[in-house]
Amino acid sequence: METSLVILAAGKGTRMQSDLPKVLHQVAHAPLLAHAMRAGAALQPARTVVVAGHGSDAVAQAADEEDPDATVVLQQEQLGTGHAVLQARAALEGFEGTVIVLYGDTPFIRPETLEAMIAARATHDVIVLGFDTPDPGRYGRLKMECDQLTAIVEFKDASAEERAITLCNSGVMACDAALLFQLLDQVSNDNAAGEYYLTDIVQLSRAAGKSATVVVCPQEETLGVDSRAGLARAEALFQARARAELLEIGVTLTAPETVFLAHDTVIGRDVSVEPNVVFGPGVTVETGATIRAFSHLEGCHVSRGAVVGPYARLRPGAELGEDSRVGNFVEIKNATIDEGAKVNHLSYIGDASVGKGTNIGAGTITCNYDGFMKHHTEIGAGAFIGSDTMLVAPVRVGNNAMTATGSVITRDVEDGALALARARQEVKPGRALKLFEFLKSRKEQKRREKTQQEQA
Numbered sequence: 001m002e003t004s005l006v007i008l009a010a011g012k013g014t015r016m017q018s019d020l021p022k023v024l025h026q027v028a029h030a031p032l033l034a035h036a037m038r039a040g041a042a043l044q045p046a047r048t049v050v051v052a053g054h055g056s057d058a059v060a061q062a063a064d065e066e067d068p069d070a071t072v073v074l075q076q077e078q079l080g081t082g083h084a085v086l087q088a089r090a091a092l093e094g095f096e097g098t099v100i101v102l103y104g105d106t107p108f109i110r111p112e113t114l115e116a117m118i119a120a121r122a123t124h125d126v127i128v129l130g131f132d133t134p135d136p137g138r139y140g141r142l143k144m145e146c147d148q149l150t151a152i153v154e155f156k157d158a159s160a161e162e163r164a165i166t167l168c169n170s171g172v173m174a175c176d177a178a179l180l181f182q183l184l185d186q187v188s189n190d191n192a193a194g195e196y197y198l199t200d201i202v203q204l205s206r207a208a209g210k211s212a213t214v215v216v217c218p219q220e221e222t223l224g225v226d227s228r229a230g231l232a233r234a235e236a237l238f239q240a241r242a243r244a245e246l247l248e249i250g251v252t253l254t255a256p257e258t259v260f261l262a263h264d265t266v267i268g269r270d271v272s273v274e275p276n277v278v279f280g281p282g283v284t285v286e287t288g289a290t291i292r293a294f295s296h297l298e299g300c301h302v303s304r305g306a307v308v309g310p311y312a313r314l315r316p317g318a319e320l321g322e323d324s325r326v327g328n329f330v331e332i333k334n335a336t337i338d339e340g341a342k343v344n345h346l347s348y349i350g351d352a353s354v355g356k357g358t359n360i361g362a363g364t365i366t367c368n369y370d371g372f373m374k375h376h377t378e379i380g381a382g383a384f385i386g387s388d389t390m391l392v393a394p395v396r397v398g399n400n401a402m403t404a405t406g407s408v409i410t411r412d413v414e415d416g417a418l419a420l421a422r423a424r425q426e427v428k429p430g431r432a433l434k435l436f437e438f439l440k441s442r443k444e445q446k447r448r449e450k451t452q453q454e455q456a
Helices: 032-041 056-066 081-086 111-119 177-184 199-205 228-248 431-455
Strands: 001-010 047-052 071-074 098-103 124-131 139-146 149-155 166-177 214-215 325-328 331-337 342-345 348-354 365-367 377-379 391-394 394-399
Touching: 001 032, 001 081, 001 377, 032 047, 032 056, 032 098, 047 056, 056 071, 071 431, 081 177, 081 199, 098 111, 098 177, 111 124, 111 166, 124 149, 124 199, 149 199, 149 214, 166 177, 166 199, 177 199, 199 214, 391 394
Parallel strands: 001 047, 001 098, 047 071, 124 214, 325 342, 331 348, 348 365, 348 377, 365 391, 377 394
Antiparallel strands: 098 166, 124 166, 139 149, 139 166
């Protein structure tokens, strides 16, 4: 049975207090919409339709970045969930199979849950995803008779008896495509909100002699985000899940609650991550590496056995070879640090390549930007870069070459050569004492002048 997705992403999200469409607010460095699309993508859907409204251009761009084959349709007026799904009719024309309706602000539904809904379609026409909770609040209630769902009652329209029901509606639904639109055509807006509810198709399907049932999942999967507080809860939930998964596969997290991960962070087994480490998007850390405390990684690759930090920053394009070392207060950007190379202290290596076994001394900087263009620095294998060396790109330091401490290197250094680029030191006996006395007298003179001005 083929499956297609309709993802509702038209809401403005007034409670977010933001100009950004609600579904584009991020959890773990990815839009809420992207999380929802990924959950559905696990079903390998024949078609994916995103229903946009507020900020439709930005929503369409985000949908395209996640899935270029997705179709974005526009809901001009927000007249309810049923009306929103109807906007996908043309995009699903000719599709014969099951349509699953998801929500762009509900990021945590697991693929296994959606697969359970698809399995239930073998014996029922309409499937609703529900959850049981002791505190149902304002959620819609699911009325059941044995295994049959008889109605979904919105909180606004529910009686006191119906509000006592603890089985609640998540909003996610699966239905045969032809039946779905046939039923939606019959939905009215005769309710307290004056909206066309998708949930009304349950009663309509029952009246047509069709069957409906509920697949139950944990409440946390159905978490919807409609406020900044909700966004913070979603972030906390994602992080807790992601940390637990890492621990399960053999990653050591010394203080798990202090480590923050991105939606696409990949970490191998036997990696050790110390406290207060932040992973931005696009990070892969191979088996046996160590990420020490207070480091920040983004858009980088850390190979087996490498050690990063403490207090290191790896920026996009950083590639660390096996057994390399990047130490405290070191920043690497768009640079390759080959196997066994070391950049241990207070350095910036950007737009560069550092050869195998090379040692970069403390305070070294690749001066890669001339105010208009970025330039490359090449450092060969087995080189030794003395502390406080300024490498003015474009420049090459050869294999087994050396730069003297405090040098400013502006020309290529051939293999095996020593480069010294600093002024000769001169010592003036007694000059410091004379200079101190001169500066002290100037300071006293300025103090007297200021006092005279205040008294005048």
